[in-house]
Amino acid sequence: MSDFAATKALFQLPEGLIYLDGNSLGARPKATTQRLETLLSDEWGEMLITGWNKAGWNDKPGTVGNRIAGLIGAEAGHVVMGDTLSIKIYQALAAALKMNPDRRVILSDSGNFPSDLYMAQGLIGLLDRDYELRVVAPEDVAANITNEVAVTMITQVDYRTGRIHDMKALTAKAHAVGAITVWDLAHSAGAIPVDLVDANADFAAGCTYKYLNGGPGAPAFIYVAPRHVDTVEPALSGWLGHEAPFAFDPDYRPGFGIERMRVGTPPVLQLVALEVALDIWDMVDMNDVRAKSIALTDLFIQEVEAACDMVTLASPRDGNARGSQVSFAFEDGYAAMQAFIARGVIGDFRAPNIMRFGFTPLYIDEADVIKAVEIISDVMNNRLWDAPQYKIRNAVT
Amino acid sequence: MSDFAATKALFQLPEGLIYLDGNSLGARPKATTQRLETLLSDEWGEMLITGWNKAGWNDKPGTVGNRIAGLIGAEAGHVVMGDTLSIKIYQALAAALKMNPDRRVILSDSGNFPSDLYMAQGLIGLLDRDYELRVVAPEDVAANITNEVAVTMITQVDYRTGRIHDMKALTAKAHAVGAITVWDLAHSAGAIPVDLVDANADFAAGCTYKYLNGGPGAPAFIYVAPRHVDTVEPALSGWLGHEAPFAFDPDYRPGFGIERMRVGTPPVLQLVALEVALDIWDMVDMNDVRAKSIALTDLFIQEVEAACDMVTLASPRDGNARGSQVSFAFEDGYAAMQAFIARGVIGDFRAPNIMRFGFTPLYIDEADVIKAVEIISDVMNNRLWDAPQYKIRNAVT
Numbered sequence: 001m002s003d004f005a006a007t008k009a010l011f012q013l014p015e016g017l018i019y020l021d022g023n024s025l026g027a028r029p030k031a032t033t034q035r036l037e038t039l040l041s042d043e044w045g046e047m048l049i050t051g052w053n054k055a056g057w058n059d060k061p062g063t064v065g066n067r068i069a070g071l072i073g074a075e076a077g078h079v080v081m082g083d084t085l086s087i088k089i090y091q092a093l094a095a096a097l098k099m100n101p102d103r104r105v106i107l108s109d110s111g112n113f114p115s116d117l118y119m120a121q122g123l124i125g126l127l128d129r130d131y132e133l134r135v136v137a138p139e140d141v142a143a144n145i146t147n148e149v150a151v152t153m154i155t156q157v158d159y160r161t162g163r164i165h166d167m168k169a170l171t172a173k174a175h176a177v178g179a180i181t182v183w184d185l186a187h188s189a190g191a192i193p194v195d196l197v198d199a200n201a202d203f204a205a206g207c208t209y210k211y212l213n214g215g216p217g218a219p220a221f222i223y224v225a226p227r228h229v230d231t232v233e234p235a236l237s238g239w240l241g242h243e244a245p246f247a248f249d250p251d252y253r254p255g256f257g258i259e260r261m262r263v264g265t266p267p268v269l270q271l272v273a274l275e276v277a278l279d280i281w282d283m284v285d286m287n288d289v290r291a292k293s294i295a296l297t298d299l300f301i302q303e304v305e306a307a308c309d310m311v312t313l314a315s316p317r318d319g320n321a322r323g324s325q326v327s328f329a330f331e332d333g334y335a336a337m338q339a340f341i342a343r344g345v346i347g348d349f350r351a352p353n354i355m356r357f358g359f360t361p362l363y364i365d366e367a368d369v370i371k372a373v374e375i376i377s378d379v380m381n382n383r384l385w386d387a388p389q390y391k392i393r394n395a396v397t
Numbered sequence: 398m399s400d401f402a403a404t405k406a407l408f409q410l411p412e413g414l415i416y417l418d419g420n421s422l423g424a425r426p427k428a429t430t431q432r433l434e435t436l437l438s439d440e441w442g443e444m445l446i447t448g449w450n451k452a453g454w455n456d457k458p459g460t461v462g463n464r465i466a467g468l469i470g471a472e473a474g475h476v477v478m479g480d481t482l483s484i485k486i487y488q489a490l491a492a493a494l495k496m497n498p499d500r501r502v503i504l505s506d507s508g509n510f511p512s513d514l515y516m517a518q519g520l521i522g523l524l525d526r527d528y529e530l531r532v533v534a535p536e537d538v539a540a541n542i543t544n545e546v547a548v549t550m551i552t553q554v555d556y557r558t559g560r561i562h563d564m565k566a567l568t569a570k571a572h573a574v575g576a577i578t579v580w581d582l583a584h585s586a587g588a589i590p591v592d593l594v595d596a597n598a599d600f601a602a603g604c605t606y607k608y609l610n611g612g613p614g615a616p617a618f619i620y621v622a623p624r625h626v627d628t629v630e631p632a633l634s635g636w637l638g639h640e641a642p643f644a645f646d647p648d649y650r651p652g653f654g655i656e657r658m659r660v661g662t663p664p665v666l667q668l669v670a671l672e673v674a675l676d677i678w679d680m681v682d683m684n685d686v687r688a689k690s691i692a693l694t695d696l697f698i699q700e701v702e703a704a705c706d707m708v709t710l711a712s713p714r715d716g717n718a719r720g721s722q723v724s725f726a727f728e729d730g731y732a733a734m735q736a737f738i739a740r741g742v743i744g745d746f747r748a749p750n751i752m753r754f755g756f757t758p759l760y761i762d763e764a765d766v767i768k769a770v771e772i773i774s775d776v777m778n779n780r781l782w783d784a785p786q787y788k789i790r791n792a793v794t
Contacts, residue, residue: 012442021446028442036433036666044612045409045425048743049418057613083480084661086635094523110647115636115661118649122634126491127524135647209662215441216454217664237519238483239512248748250507250532252515264481264512265606267614269433269666346445351645 023358026213073195238263420755423610470592500547635660
């Protein structure tokens with residue numbers, strides 16, 4: 001049985017703050033301080049260039065990738081770290097389109113994170129052919145998986161509502177019509193149990209600064225199914241994805257397996273911070289995390305609805321259909337969220353009217369939920385959000 | 398006058414080691430320890446998600462980019478940080494090809510770093526048209542800039558030999574025939590004075606972990622000339638390059654100016670480490686750095702040639718035609734370099750036979766050069782490299 005009191009003690013959680021935004025940026029594992037100091041002084045400082053071998057820096061995209069694989073039901077050796085999620089989506093999408101050269105439709109849905117849609121738009125603009133990004137409502141995805149579709153590009157857990165797509169069913173439907181699947185796991189990895197092997201997914205990518213707690217700007221990961229990995233053509237064919245990077249051949253030859261999805265020099269400081277977070281993930285079972293996540297989110301929904309009749313649940317009520325977040329729609333949601341934040345409850349706002357709260361069992365417990373609801377109830381029932389200082393929009397929220 | 402004794406004292410330089418590989422990975426500024434600790438504890442730890450605004454994380458790609466601009470003769474507001482150099486080359490190349498839609502030749506040279514060639518090959522493979530990557534000898538670049546050329550993609554300073562291309566002359570020649578220029582500054586930034594404005598360059602990109610000392614995996618930078626930046630079409634159209642990232646619009650609209658070249662979430666830990674290194678750069682004048690670099694490399698060439706008649710200079714003898722490195726060709730160069738390293742002189746080896754030594758005035762002085770030559774001379778004249786342990790090739794060197 002996972003000990004969540006033990007994991008909570010390993011995070012820096014500011015006094016007086018209830019942090020319900022780990023779905024945007026995870027909290028900091030305390031041990032990152034010591035580990036980064038060692039990296040700086042004993043590795044970069046003393047080993048200098050030899051750290052790429054001696055300290056294993058060059059292997060980290062693969063070794064860290066293997067640890068992520070364990071959290072998303074992937075085969076070891078089929079996940080590699082690097083770049084950002086947008087870049088990894090582009091990589092997967094470009095490779096998938098090459099595998100279906102006679103089709104022209106990329107199917108996605110309006111619940112997808114906009115950056116995925118943007119990357120597809122940029123790729124289509126570059127290809128300058130008759131490709132089409134077809135964006136349908138989330139509930140219409142299945143019906144739109146037709147034999148026109150080259151690739152489905154779908155985020156499993158909706159960033160606004162937390163609604164979970166059925167990865168296995170949609171993948172099966174895609175395969176039945178000859179389409180390739182690209183899954184975005186941004187709000188899945190560390191949030192819900194994911195089983196890429198069981199779902200028979202083709203490509204997947206995700207970020208590590210949300211539920212995985214890798215820190216601001218932590219690198220992304222990409223997964224390629226074993227049946228594809230030795231034949232995919234990397235469009236972003238950087239030297240560290242080459243079969244022999246240090247041969248300095250003038251011609252690109254893709255590296256062995258997932259290594260070909262590497263591009264440039266890996267961000268060692270970020271990877272090391274992420275490793276510290278993964279040490280905490282080693283202490284828990286994902287099924288326990290999920291059970292506690294459902295308990296926390298169920299409790300939050302029940303208590304908020306009991307206390308505040310002016311908000312509308314925007315997440316699925318069924319815990320099994322919901323990621324590790326709860327969203328409520330409220331017309332003045334932006335101002336309300338600022339008022340919560342001013343009183344120590346950190347969630348975030350997503351346009352046009354979504355107040356979003358993330359629940360991270362590694363460091364959030366029932367007592368936090370109860371305290372958060374007290375503050376939310378006070379703000380909502382006493383219209384404390386209706387003050388000018390809460391209505392000024394920041395650049396980043 | 399720049400005080401290089403003062404800058405040297407700010408780096409961690411291991412006792413008994415002479416580090417002539419700052420052209421591959423720069424040494425560590427001691428102040429990174431304290432600054433990273435502050436980032437971890439006071440920013441990530443305490444501010445959590447609000448650090449993106451409160452600690453200025455989201456602005457760092459631009460604010461750090463402005464500091465890099467000052468080192469490469471670029472206009473403020475026209476350099477932005479992110480991703481890796483390979484990705485930034487791809488971004489520049491894709492944008493440049495769009496600007497010259499009727500031409501099909503990308504001109505580069507065999508002295509270019511292979512990853513640039515690989516990225517061009519990947520891009521061409523994706524475009525699936527009759528594009529051609531035309532790779533000529535470095536000395537033939539000028540003659541091959543014809544009106545067939547859409548884009549020249551050239552690394553200013555050759556990574557193996559240190560030979561400097563004439564950026565201003567080649568750019569003028571390219572413009573005269575209607576070609577766009579993409580300059581790779583990997584071995585230029587922090588190594589030699591660069592003046593992108595004077596050279597009238599179109600695009601440039603570089604890395605920050607070499608002469609700039611940003612640390613392993615430090616982010617890349619990209620420059621777009623003011624005359625292009627508001628019209629370039631980003632192929633890697635990520636959300637942080639959007640005009641309004643937090644509007645979560647379904648359609649991409651490029652952001653204002655250089656911001657459109659941003660893609661995903663910036664690597665904050667790496668950017669902060671780089672800022673510490675840039676504080677040291679603020680203490681010196683690039684012309685002083687260059688003068689000392691030429692003095693150090695001239696001295697090294699003179700002393701090595703006087704002591705070792707079995708090596709052949711592979712770098713230009715004229716300091717003004719050479720970057721901040723010296724390369725010698727030697728048939729058993731791999732083994733010789735391992736023997737130097739075993740005795741505390743760190744350079745690196747580049748296939749097939751290049752022993753490469755980088756000179757970084759911020760922390761390397763004349764006494765280091767003299768000591769290094771003593772060791773090199775001992776190894777070479779006594780064939781100390783001719784031992785089995787020096788002939789085993791590592792994955793990364």
